[in-house]
Amino acid sequence: MNKRVNRHIGLFLLLKSVRMATLLVAICFISFLLIKNSPIDPIQAYIGADMLKVGPEQREKIAEHWGLDQPIIVQFVSWGSALLTGDLGTSMIYRRPVAEIIHERFLHSFVLMITAWVLSGIIGFAMGVISAMKKDTWVDKFIKWYCYTLASTPTFWLGLLMLIVFAVWLGWFPVGLGVPAGVLAENVTIADRIHHLILPAMTLSVIGVANVALHTRQKLLDVLASEYVLFARARGEHGFGLFWRHGLRNVAMPAITLQFAAFSELFGGAVLAEQVFSYPGLGQATVEAGLRGDVPLLLGLVICSALFVFVGNVIADLIYYVLDPRIRERRMI
Amino acid sequence: MSILEVEDLSISFKQYTGGLKQKHHHVITDLTVTLEAGEILAVVGASGSGKSLLAHAILGILPSNAGMSGTIKYAGDELTAARQRAVRGKEIVLVPQSVNYLDPLMRVGAQVRTSVKQGDAIRAQRKVFQRYHLKSDVENMYPFQLSGGMARRTLLSTAMVSEANVIIADEPTPGMDPAVIVEALHHFRELADNGCAVMLITHDIESALKIADKIAVFYAGTTVEVAPVDDFFGNGEALRHPYSKALWRALPQNDFIPIRGSQPDPSALPSGCLFAPRCEKATLECGQARPEMRNLRNGMVRCIHAT
Numbered sequence: 028m029n030k031r032v033n034r035h036i037g038l039f040l041l042l043k044s045v046r047m048a049t050l051l052v053a054i055c056f057i058s059f060l061l062i063k064n065s066p067i068d069p070i071q072a073y074i075g076a077d078m079l080k081v082g083p084e085q086r087e088k089i090a091e092h093w094g095l096d097q098p099i100i101v102q103f104v105s106w107g108s109a110l111l112t113g114d115l116g117t118s119m120i121y122r123r124p125v126a127e128i129i130h131e132r133f134l135h136s137f138v139l140m141i142t143a144w145v146l147s148g149i150i151g152f153a154m155g156v157i158s159a160m161k162k163d164t165w166v167d168k169f170i171k172w173y174c175y176t177l178a179s180t181p182t183f184w185l186g187l188l189m190l191i192v193f194a195v196w197l198g199w200f201p202v203g204l205g206v207p208a209g210v211l212a213e214n215v216t217i218a219d220r221i222h223h224l225i226l227p228a229m230t231l232s233v234i235g236v237a238n239v240a241l242h243t244r245q246k247l248l249d250v251l252a253s254e255y256v257l258f259a260r261a262r263g264e265h266g267f268g269l270f271w272r273h274g275l276r277n278v279a280m281p282a283i284t285l286q287f288a289a290f291s292e293l294f295g296g297a298v299l300a301e302q303v304f305s306y307p308g309l310g311q312a313t314v315e316a317g318l319r320g321d322v323p324l325l326l327g328l329v330i331c332s333a334l335f336v337f338v339g340n341v342i343a344d345l346i347y348y349v350l351d352p353r354i355r356e357r358r359m360i
Numbered sequence: 361m362s363i364l365e366v367e368d369l370s371i372s373f374k375q376y377t378g379g380l381k382q383k384h385h386h387v388i389t390d391l392t393v394t395l396e397a398g399e400i401l402a403v404v405g406a407s408g409s410g411k412s413l414l415a416h417a418i419l420g421i422l423p424s425n426a427g428m429s430g431t432i433k434y435a436g437d438e439l440t441a442a443r444q445r446a447v448r449g450k451e452i453v454l455v456p457q458s459v460n461y462l463d464p465l466m467r468v469g470a471q472v473r474t475s476v477k478q479g480d481a482i483r484a485q486r487k488v489f490q491r492y493h494l495k496s497d498v499e500n501m502y503p504f505q506l507s508g509g510m511a512r513r514t515l516l517s518t519a520m521v522s523e524a525n526v527i528i529a530d531e532p533t534p535g536m537d538p539a540v541i542v543e544a545l546h547h548f549r550e551l552a553d554n555g556c557a558v559m560l561i562t563h564d565i566e567s568a569l570k571i572a573d574k575i576a577v578f579y580a581g582t583t584v585e586v587a588p589v590d591d592f593f594g595n596g597e598a599l600r601h602p603y604s605k606a607l608w609r610a611l612p613q614n615d616f617i618p619i620r621g622s623q624p625d626p627s628a629l630p631s632g633c634l635f636a637p638r639c640e641k642a643t644l645e646c647g648q649a650r651p652e653m654r655n656l657r658n659g660m661v662r663c664i665h666a667t
Contacts, residue, residue: 253460254456254461257456257461258461259463261448261449261453261454262449262454262474262475262518263445264474272463276463276466277463277464280465351465352504353464353502
């Protein structure tokens with residue numbers, strides 16, 4: 028039995044990798060086309076303010092050197108094959124390899140996103156459960172009120188509010204950046220980093236909680252209205268025991284899937300929060316790359332975020348597969 | 361003393377139909393029925409006659425938007441909400457109607473063992489599974505892996521292991537193969553002979569006749585007749601209520617004559633006898649007031665013309 032499950036998980040992962048490869052090729056191609064057809068002129072973006080000093084012949088030479096005079100498909104293939112060898116190109120803003128920048132930024136963002144993700148997942152789930160179990164009491168009304176308010180709050184606005192209250196008025200946290208300004212990199216402590224992380228992470232969690240709580244609440248209400256819960260009550264089960272035996276297992280799975288599927292939202296939220304807090308993560312790099320026409324960096328980020336979201340979905344599928352007996356023991360994928 | 365007495369039970373649902381207009385659905389009206397220890401009472405009637413709701417009302421698991429009046433007494437004392445919470449699952453158990461009543465994510469063996477309130481749960485569960493011809497690997501299955509018949513047997517097992525005083529079985533037999541039905545019915549009889557009271561809600565009058573002591577006939581949310589099982593014979597001449605007679609004659613093995621018309625809409629019940637619009641014997645008087653339940657020839661009937 029176990030062997031069979033392992034083999035099936037192997038097959039599952041293989042299928043998923045094939046799907047991921049095709050997805051990546053499609054994404055690369057589409058984003059490449061989009062960028063090609065956008066008003067961004069790579070030469071101008073590369074040269075920047077010195078544009079006036081560069082004559083048309085020189086520009087043509089650069090275009091020729093980069094292969095910009097070739098047909099689009101040739102350009103794509105040459106970019107794609109470089110990509111396959113792991114060469115994402117050189118960022119025009121930072122004048123460093125894209126892979127290096129993404130790696131460094133990703134670590135920052137990852138810590139921020141995971142913190143927010145874990146916090147909003149756990150707190151949101153707990154709030155949703157409490158709200159559903161205490162339906163129509165003041166606790167439920169309060170949680171619902173909180174969630175509806177927060178769900179309609181823009182991330183950047185809440186971020187600004189947090190900054191005003193906690194950084195400016197109270198002075199508890201720094202106003203921005205990922206590390207203290209004017210301190211040598213080797214002197215930055217973990218405590219410093221955490222200190223800088225708290226406000227952006229809180230902003231993202233406070234917002235994220237609303238969605239998770241409302242979803243959990245609705246799902247648990249559905250479960251509580253089901254016939255098997257009715258039968259459990261008919262057999263004398265009630266309160267927390269009932270939730271533990273029947274509610275939790277039936278509500279946990281959709282919650283987990285939702286949580287991993289929310290990777291994409293997390294990414295979107297991080298872009299805004301990082302911008303507000305000048306937090307040096309992927310989100311901020313994306314905004315920079317977009318605004319200043321840094322094509323290699325932008326494409327690298329697109330691929331990186333696609334991978335990130337895809338991995339989130341695969342994990343959700345895998346967890347479903349491992350936890351849900353209806354999938355595990357019947358279809359075997 | 362009766363172990364369970366239901367007196368003048370009425371259940372209605374409020375429904376808002378556009379704006380603030382309310383519609384009341386009277387799904388159970390003035391229902392009276394009693395259950396004795398050591399006895400099997402079969403409750404028969406068409407779908408939508410309120411049979412399942414009666415079961416849910418006794419256990420106190422009606423939906424929160426249901427309004428209820430009348431009294432239910434258990435062992436002589438009124439069955440209040442608090443008492444319902446205390447006795448359900450222990451002294452009064454339910455055999456529910458469909459596989460949806462099993463937790464989809466819990467192994468069925470574990471679900472049956474929950475019902476065992478004392479003694480060795482695993483042994484009790486294995487014993488009852490064996491009795492219902494459920495193989496030993498069934499206890500590790502999830503509800504989606506069971507066939508309809510296996511699910512029924514599992515549901516039945518939850519009640520059979522509970523050692524309760526009252527078993528309310530809501531359509532326990534459809535989908536099971538005939539041998540298992542016989543086994544299940546025997547099991548009910550055996551439990552009743554040991555002092556348990558069984559309410560068997562069913563469509564299957566024929567099976568009910570084999571094991572029940574009394575039969576209560578439901579129509580439009582009320583009991584029109586409670587008759588000893590021996591009265592169901594021939595053309596139904598020993599039966600009291602016109603509906604019971606018509607129902608009996610409508611069976612394929614009897615005359616197979618359908619009753620014309622259909623049950624009244626629960627939101628627009630007739631003001632008099634609920635069966636009057638379809639009754640051949642109906643007179644002007646029948647449409648004026650609801651007839652009371654009265655004792656007649658060792659049974660009960662709700663009809664002014666019955667003799």
